Amino acid sequence: MSMVPHHLIDILDASHDYSAGMFFHDARRATDDVLHRGRVPVVAGGTGLYLRWYIYGKPNVPQSSMDVTSAVWSELAGFRETGKWEEAVQMVVKAGDPKARHLSMNNWNRLSRSLEIIRSSGSPPSAFAIPYNTFTKHHDTDQARDLDYDFLCIFLASPRAELYRSIDLRCEEMLADTGGLLSEASWLLNIGLRPSINSATSAIGYRQAMEYLLHCRQNGGESTPQEFKEFLTKFQATSRNFAKRQITWFRNEKIYLWVDASQPFDAVVQFVCDAYHDCDARVVPESLEMKRESCILTSRDLKTYRSENKVFLGDDDCHHVLDWIRRTQQK
Template identity: 60%
Template sequence: MIISSSCVRAFCPRLPSSSKKRALRTAALVTFTIRRRRLSTACSVSATKSKEKEKVIVVSGPTGAGKSRLALELAKRLNGEIISADSVQVYRGLDIGSAKPSPGDRQEVPHHLVDILHPSEDYSVGKFYEDARQATRSILDSGRVPIVTGGTGLLIYGKPDVPKASPDIASEVYSELADLQNNEDWEAAVQLVVKAGDPKAQFLPANDWYRLRRSLEIIKSSGSPPSAFQVPYDSFRKQCDSSIVDRHDINPSTDVVEEVKSKELDYDFICFFLSSKRVDLYRSIDCRCEDMLSGSDGILSEARWLLDSGLLPNSNSATRAIGYRQAMEYILMCRQQGGSSPREFFNLLSEFQKASRNFAKRQLTWFRNESIYHWLDASKPLETVLNFIYDAYHDKSENLVVPESLRMKKELSSRREESELKGYRTQNRHFVRREDCSDILDWIRRTQGLNSES
C-alpha cells in the first residue's frame, strides 16, 4: 500500500506543525521506497524472463524399461524431436540388438543420431556431445522440443576437456599399435601404453583397442593420461555436493539441485529416469533377449554381417556392444566347428541375458546418485506418465515434485522384494526345450557350416 500525504493529513489533523512536517516527510519517503522496490522487482522479473533457459527433456532408464516408447509418444504431444543417446543406434545395420526405432516411428517423429555411422567407425563421447548439442540447437531453432532418450545422461553436463590428437600424432599411434593389434598381442600393447604414462590402461577390457589408442594419443598430445582431465559431469557433482555440505543437508534438496543447475548448465534440463521393480525389469530384459535371438533376421544375422564386414568381436565400439559381442563369438564358434548344439545356443542366450541384466544393474546404480533425475514408475499406465511429464514441461514453478503414486523408489522397497531378487531365475518364453531352437540351429548349419558360404 502506498501512503500519500493526504492520508497523513486526514489521520493527523491535530498534530503540531513540526510533527506534521515529519509525518509528511516520512510518508513521502515510504512512497518513494515502495515505488523504487516495485520498479526494481519489475526489472528483476523482466531480467529473469530474458535469461530463461530453453528447456530440454531427458528420458533415461535401464535397458528394457520402455523409455523409447515413452519418448516417442511424448514427442507427438509436445511437437518434439528425439535425440538418441544410445551408443549402438548410431550404427547402420545394427537394428535388432539396439532396439532401434522402426522406419515408421522415425517417419512420424524425427530422430537424430540414428544410422549415422558404419559399424567399423568408432564414436567417442566427445563426438557424441558435439553432435547431440548441434541437434539440440537445431530442434530449438525450429521451434520444437528436444527430447533426449537413452541410457546415458552425459549430454547434460558438457564436453569432456580432453585434447584431440593431431593427424600426425594419430598416425604415429596407429603405427605403434598396428602390428600388435594384427598379431592380437593385447598384453604387449597394454604394457606399451602403461610405460608411456597411463597405469590405468591395464584395467581396460581386453581388446578394447579404441580406448587404448585414445589413451596413447592423449599422452602424446598433452603429456598426461586421460584421468588427468576434468570431466564436466564431475564438476556438476562437486558443486551439488559442496552446496549440500554448506547447508548441512544429508540429502540433496530440489532447491540445491535447481540452484546448481542454473549456474552450471546451459539449458533447463528436465530429467526423468524410467524404471520398474528390479524383478519385473529383469523379466522384461530376459524376454527381450529371447526376442532378439528369434528368427533368421535377428541379432545373429546382424552379427554374421559384422563378421563378414571384417570386424572381430570386442574390437571396436560396435562389436563391444552387449549382444553383438556374444553373438559374434557364437557365430565364429559355429563356423569353426560347422554348427551348434542346443546346449551351446542356450549358453549364448544365458550369457546375453546375464550381461544385459548386469548392465541394467550398473545403470540403476549410476543414476541412483543423480539428484537431477526424477524417478518414474514404468509399471504405471503410459497415459499417466505422459500427462505428468507434459505438465512438468509447462510448469513455471521450478519446483517439480513427482507424486507418490508415480514415484519409483530408488532402493529395494521391502524384504520381500529383496528376497525375490536373490531368488531370481530366468523363465524363458520361447526357448524352453531343446527343440525350441531347432529353426535357429538349422539356419546356423545352412549359413555358417563348414561347407557354406560365409
C-alpha cells in the same frame, strides 16, 4: 518412428569407431537444430557417460590424430587378439594412467582412448578438467540452472525382478527373429570385423552374437541346442549386468527424477507433460516415485535370480535358428 523425426541414426559406418566426445558434438548439433525449428528435443538413452557429457559438457581432452590412433591400435592389437587384458592394462598403467586398473574387464575402447590421450598429450585422462566435477562443486546437482539448456531429466525405473524378466524376454525375441541381431552380427563378420575391435562390435548383443557365430563357422556352420542356449544365457546375463551398472550410475546422478515405469502408462506420460510445462510440477508424486534406495535393497534379494525363458523352452524351439546357422554360416 515415422511419426516423430529421429536423429543420429545410421550416421556412421559400422567399421568406424564412436566416442562420447563425438556423441557430444553430434547430439548438441542435433539439439540446436531441433530448437531452431521451434521444437522440443527428447534425448532417449542410454549410456551414462554419454548423457553426462551431453548435459554438463565434455572434458577438454585433445583429439587424437589418425597417426596416434593407428599407433595405439597396433600397440594393443597383440594383447587384444590373445585376450591378455591384464597385461594390456599394465602397459597403459606404466605409460602413465594408473586409473586404467579400474576399467571394467575387456573395455578395450576405454583402454585404447586412455593410451591415445597419453600419447597425444603426455598426460593421462585424469589430468584434464571434467565439467561435471566442476559443476557439482559449485551447484546442487538436482538443479539444472547455469547449464547450456533447460534440462528436464527423468530416469524410468522398474522393480528389479520385473526389469530383469523383461530384459531376458527381449534377448530371446532378438534371437528368435534370425533376420535381426544374428543377421547383423553375421554381416559384421562378413565385412571383416571381429568381436570387440570397435564400438559396434563391442556393443552388448553384437559381441556375444559375433563370438557365437564365429564358433559356428569354425564348426562348419553347425551348432547344438546346448551351445545356443549357453550363448543366450550369456547374452541375457551381460544385458542384466549392464542394466545393474546403469541403475548404480543414475542413482548418483541427482539431476534425474526417478519415475516408476511399471505404473500405468498414461499416468507416467501425464506427469512428464506436466513437469515439462510447469517447473513447480517437477516433484514426482508418491504414486509414481521410484525410491533410489529401493534399488540397493532389491539387489540383495536378487542373488537367487534365475532366468525363465518364454520363447526357447526346449531344444525344438531353437531348431529354426540352428537351421539358419547351417544355411548361412558355412564359411
